[in-house]
Amino acid sequence: xxxxxxxxxxxxxxxxxxxxxxxxxxxxxxxxxxxxxxxxxxxxxxxxxxxxxxxxxxxxxxxxxxxxxxxxxxxxxxxxxxxxxxxxxxxxxxxxxxxxxxxxxxxxxxxxxxxxxxxxxxxxxxxxxxxxxxxxxxxxxxxxxxxxxxxxxxxxxxxxxxxxxxxxxxxxxxxxxxxxxxxxxxxxxxxxxxxxxxxxxxxxxxxxxxxxxxxxxxxxxxxxxxxxxxxxxxxxxxxxxxxxxxxxxxxxxxxxxxxxxxxxxxxxxxxxxxxxxxxxxxxxxxxxxxxxxxxxxxxxxxxxxxxxxxxxxxxxxxxxxxxxxxxxxxxxxxxxxxxxxxxxxxxxxxxxxxxxxxxxx
Amino acid sequence: xxxxxxxxxxxxxxxxxxxxxxxxxxxxxxxxxxxxxxxxxxxxxxxxxxxxxxxxxxxxxxxxxxxxxxxxxxxxxxxxxxxxxxxxxxxxxxxxxxxxxxxxxxxxxxxxxxxxxxxxxxxxxxxxxxxxxxxxxxxxxxxxxxxxxxxxxxxxxxxxxxxxxxxxxxxxxxxxxxxxxxxxxxxxxxxxxxxxxxxxxxxxxxxxxxxxxxxxxxxxxxxxxxxxxxxxxxxxxxxxxxxxxxxxxxxxxxxxxxxxxxxxxxxxxxxxxxxxxxxxxxxxxxxxxxxxxxxxxxxxxxxxxxxxxxxxxxxxxxxxxxxxxxxxxxxxxxxxxxxxxxxxxxxxxxxxxxxxxxxxxxxxxxxxxxxxxxxxxxxxxxxxxxxxxxxxxxxxxxxxxxxxxxxxxxxxxxxxxxxxxxxxxxxxxxxxxxxxxxxxxxxxxxxxxxxxxxxxxxxxxxxxxxxxxxxxxxxxxxxxxxxxxxxxxxxxxxxxxxxxxxxxxx
Numbered sequence: 001x002x003x004x005x006x007x008x009x010x011x012x013x014x015x016x017x018x019x020x021x022x023x024x025x026x027x028x029x030x031x032x033x034x035x036x037x038x039x040x041x042x043x044x045x046x047x048x049x050x051x052x053x054x055x056x057x058x059x060x061x062x063x064x065x066x067x068x069x070x071x072x073x074x075x076x077x078x079x080x081x082x083x084x085x086x087x088x089x090x091x092x093x094x095x096x097x098x099x100x101x102x103x104x105x106x107x108x109x110x111x112x113x114x115x116x117x118x119x120x121x122x123x124x125x126x127x128x129x130x131x132x133x134x135x136x137x138x139x140x141x142x143x144x145x146x147x148x149x150x151x152x153x154x155x156x157x158x159x160x161x162x163x164x165x166x167x168x169x170x171x172x173x174x175x176x177x178x179x180x181x182x183x184x185x186x187x188x189x190x191x192x193x194x195x196x197x198x199x200x201x202x203x204x205x206x207x208x209x210x211x212x213x214x215x216x217x218x219x220x221x222x223x224x225x226x227x228x229x230x231x232x233x234x235x236x237x238x239x240x241x242x243x244x245x246x247x248x249x250x251x252x253x254x255x256x257x258x259x260x261x262x263x264x265x266x267x268x269x270x271x272x273x274x275x276x277x278x279x280x281x282x283x284x285x286x287x288x289x290x291x292x293x294x295x296x297x298x299x300x301x302x303x304x305x306x307x308x309x310x311x312x313x314x315x316x317x318x319x320x321x322x323x324x325x326x327x328x329x330x331x332x333x334x335x336x337x338x339x340x341x342x343x344x345x346x347x348x349x350x351x352x353x354x355x356x357x358x359x360x361x
Numbered sequence: 362x363x364x365x366x367x368x369x370x371x372x373x374x375x376x377x378x379x380x381x382x383x384x385x386x387x388x389x390x391x392x393x394x395x396x397x398x399x400x401x402x403x404x405x406x407x408x409x410x411x412x413x414x415x416x417x418x419x420x421x422x423x424x425x426x427x428x429x430x431x432x433x434x435x436x437x438x439x440x441x442x443x444x445x446x447x448x449x450x451x452x453x454x455x456x457x458x459x460x461x462x463x464x465x466x467x468x469x470x471x472x473x474x475x476x477x478x479x480x481x482x483x484x485x486x487x488x489x490x491x492x493x494x495x496x497x498x499x500x501x502x503x504x505x506x507x508x509x510x511x512x513x514x515x516x517x518x519x520x521x522x523x524x525x526x527x528x529x530x531x532x533x534x535x536x537x538x539x540x541x542x543x544x545x546x547x548x549x550x551x552x553x554x555x556x557x558x559x560x561x562x563x564x565x566x567x568x569x570x571x572x573x574x575x576x577x578x579x580x581x582x583x584x585x586x587x588x589x590x591x592x593x594x595x596x597x598x599x600x601x602x603x604x605x606x607x608x609x610x611x612x613x614x615x616x617x618x619x620x621x622x623x624x625x626x627x628x629x630x631x632x633x634x635x636x637x638x639x640x641x642x643x644x645x646x647x648x649x650x651x652x653x654x655x656x657x658x659x660x661x662x663x664x665x666x667x668x669x670x671x672x673x674x675x676x677x678x679x680x681x682x683x684x685x686x687x688x689x690x691x692x693x694x695x696x697x698x699x700x701x702x703x704x705x706x707x708x709x710x711x712x713x714x715x716x717x718x719x720x721x722x723x724x725x726x727x728x729x730x731x732x733x734x735x736x737x738x739x740x741x742x743x744x745x746x747x748x749x750x751x752x753x754x755x756x757x758x759x760x761x762x763x764x765x766x767x768x769x770x771x772x773x774x775x776x777x778x779x780x781x782x783x784x785x786x787x788x789x790x791x792x793x794x795x796x797x798x799x800x801x802x803x804x805x806x807x808x809x810x811x812x813x814x815x816x817x818x819x820x821x822x823x824x825x826x827x828x829x830x831x832x833x834x835x836x837x838x839x840x841x842x843x844x845x846x847x848x849x850x851x852x853x854x855x856x857x858x859x860x861x862x863x864x865x866x867x
Binding site: 185 | 407408409410411412431432433434436445447450451452453454470471472473475476486487488489490491494498499500502503526527530532533534730731
């Protein structure tokens with residue numbers, strides 16, 4: 001009994017002492033996930049071995065997590081998380097030595113606090129959101145150091161779009177009476193497209209331009225969506241402005257050919273259906289009904305074109321629109337460097353993946 | 362959609378305190394009526410974050426209002442709950458909407474007429490289907506598209522011309538014909554400057570040509586189609602046209618798309634063009650009545666806006682005004698008068714789209730773009746009582762017959778000096794707009810008042826077809842002392858009847 005009383009006393013004594021110690025020596029950080037797939041702070045700085053109490057607040061309209069990794073392993077961890085996602089997991093925190101700390105996925109308007117001791121070893125410890133599609137752009141760096149940080153403008157450890165900005169992106173007035181979230185779609189005036197243009201912004205900051213006049217994908221870009229402020233605030237003279245960098249442009253006369261004659265088919269746009277904010281385009285090539293749904297290819301910047309052709313009684317050809325990207329089709333055979341041939345059966349449902357060729361960059 | 366207006370004048374006028382007291386002599390000189398005893402105007406609450414420039418409004422059978430906005434949103438409003446819900450988004454400059462039922466609407470956006478379908482009845486459309494896109498778009502920003510107007514069978518849309526302030530894109534949709542690229546507004550792609558009909562079988566066919574900026578299309582109760590057009594090149598002043606198949610209405614660029622005409626519009630003599638055109642049913646005198654007319658909306662039988670059922674209301678962008686149009690057929694053609702329906706009295710400018718709710722109240726949606734205008738939605742309720750107003754203005758061989766909503770004060774009504782007429786016309790030419798031409802006052806020689814006191818027959822010194830007859834009534838009360846509400850009327854005299862028109866002996 002006495003021993004137990006003494007032990008209790010000691011526990012209370014030391015825990016009080018410890019709390020007091022911790023309170024004076026804990027670094028408290030509140031980090032926000034904000035719209036546009038970003039954290040409000042892209043750099044944090046803590047001394048080695050200090051106690052950190054980190055709160056993640058999700059002020060965005062989609063779920064986010066926060067993972068701190070071993071130096072230089074951010075991309076590996078993002079890759080492992082994608083593997084988890086592909087296996088059907090909704091927990092995007094991989095079991096790995098490379099993961100040092102993690103805040104699990106939290107929903108919009110939620111917050112989550114963890115406490116941990118900062119690494120003993122000085123270094124640049126990346127942090128990243130590993131929700132599929134976010135990892136490529138939503139990250140920052142925790143500097144474990146007693147020294148000053150290097151200039152932000154040349155800091156390779158933060159996203160390029162944030163190197164000119166110490167804090168949060170400027171607050172802009174709302175565009176609509178509802179949250180500005182991705183995926184999103186606008187019919188608008190797009191550059192390098194016919195006047196019946198469509199812009200779709202996908203998760204992972206991959207966007208594409210689809211031409212409803214010509215019934216075809218025109219180009220794909222990464223790093224953002226579109227800015228319509230100029231178009232909206234004028235009479236419509238100014239075009240939508242592309243945010244990011246175009247990495248794929250279809251330069252063919254038309255990417256699909258039906259039958260042996262290889263003639264350019266006549267097209268008719270029928271409209272589209274929205275599901276989970278993704279459009280499925282419906283159009284006719286000659287008499288063949290086509291549906292097309294485009295989703296991001298999360299592995300590397302790119303897209304998956306999910307296509308169905310119904311009513312085909314002749315083969316279908318797909319022609320590459322640009323050479324320096326990677327193509328993959330789950331159906332058909334490549335006849336040569338540029339041309340994919342699909343039988344009517346194969347063309348009933350197939351996926352063409354177009355991704356940036358990272359090895360060339 | 363519209364063209365330049367007297368921005369500076371209107372600005373001065375707004376700065377000067379939003380009264381209708383004109384800074385420049387001509388602007389808005391109708392009446393200083395800041396209070397209306399018969400109608401009240403109230404602002405409708407809007408969701409936060411909405412840029413409330415209204416392109417179209419209609420009511421669904423279940424009582425929800427459906428509205429489309431400049432940035433592509435389509436939203437429903439439940440007037441009982443005062444709640445807004447998103448129905449669709451991402452459209453390109455929608456400028457017209459038609460509710461087909463509680464789950465389907467047609468929206469006219471720049472590239473197409475689109476059918477939005479809410480299949481699962483969750484209040485949000487899943488399907489965005491092409492109703493028609495069989496018309497050209499060149500990428501010129503001024504190629505707005507309006508409508509649809511529906512007569513229970515076919516749908517009618519109107520296509521704006523392109524602006525000389527911008528070219529066309531390298532890639533266009535549809536056929537091009539650069540002969541249509543005339544000075545001023547132009548029609549380089551097919552059916553720009555036309556009214557089109559979408560038949561029940563899905564074919565879009567051209568109906569009538571000669572439009573410049575027809576930001577208003579609608580039917581009356583008898584199924585006659587009317588379109589407004591805006592002052593500019595080939596339009597001396599803004600107009601209301603009665604649309605008949607095959608007719609040409611005056612703006613020349615669209616002629617290149619007429620199958621029965623092979624000329625070059627700009628090389629054709631103005632006199633030839635003038636002989637080809639169909640004149641407007643009603644002219645809206647510029648700076649006095651309207652600088653930018655919008656939607657014509659018929660007053661339904663069951664509204665609270667008796668006794669004006671069957672007449673047309675027309676929105677006005679630059680003045681805090683909704684106009685009222687009184688039509689009649691003379692020698693088989695529509696013509697008539699316009700006056701104010703409501704002026705100021707809490708109504709703002711930018712009156713772009715209108716719709717009656719099932720209870721008979723009028724809802725007015727605002728717009729501006731970068732022209733003169735406003736944002737928001739206002740609702741106009743009838744407060745009861747009979748306004749003292751001109752119910753009808755009819756032409757007679759020697760003058761006009763005014764029918765009033767209430768018996769007039771006979772003593773005041775019988776004075777010829779009480780009726781100040783002037784008449785003028787507007788030139789038909791390529792130049793932008795026209796001054797009032799050959800403006801002269803016309804003496805009233807004789808006044809007769811009917812037995813029941815509701816009709817006043819005015820005999821004028823002369824009646825010249827082709828002129829606008831501009832009437833200012835100075836002092837006129839009803840028999841019971843209610844002052845005449847709208848005292849300025851403009852009759853477009855295309856035709857003078859030959860039959861004698863007598864006063865009714867009611």
